[in-house]
Amino acid sequence: MLIMLAVMMLSSIYLLRSTNSTTMTTSNLAYDSALAKAADLGLHTAFQFLATQPKAALVADIPAAGYVASMAPNRGVNHPDFWTGSTTVRDGANNTVQYIIHRMCMLPGAYNASAPANNCTLTAAKQAVASSTGLGDSLSTDRSEYADMPELHYVVTARIYGARGGNVVTQSVVMMGP
16 A cells, blocks of 8 residues: 555656646747747838838848848858848837848849849749740750849848747748849
């Protein structure tokens, strides 16, 4: 009988510890989810900036808005230079969200500049489904010719550092014509 009591006591201790671990894990997941939603404010703010800017203004850096007209290929989100030129916004919970917009081009300036040649990530403009014409006039493999103005890629990256040591980085790709 004493052995049974000891086994039941140990089982209840482990059950209590398991319940606490589950509660802490659930709390951490909810916290990360809240941080991700807060980081989305940076993505939305950047998208609003891109949507309201004249396309001709997007060939040069706009530091006040966190816009960089080129992308450094050797810099990931963990590298401090990646965030050079970023800007911050605050959400309703007083979290600081840092974001930066990179145009997916090797150099600032026009996407189709020839001297020096600018290499940009482009996507063919969406064509009508019933269209009988192809997307491009050229079938050559060494260059692209688009039937309409191509769409440039812009990568928006936002990050937030939480009060409890958590951090979240989110990215979004926006495609717009030049």
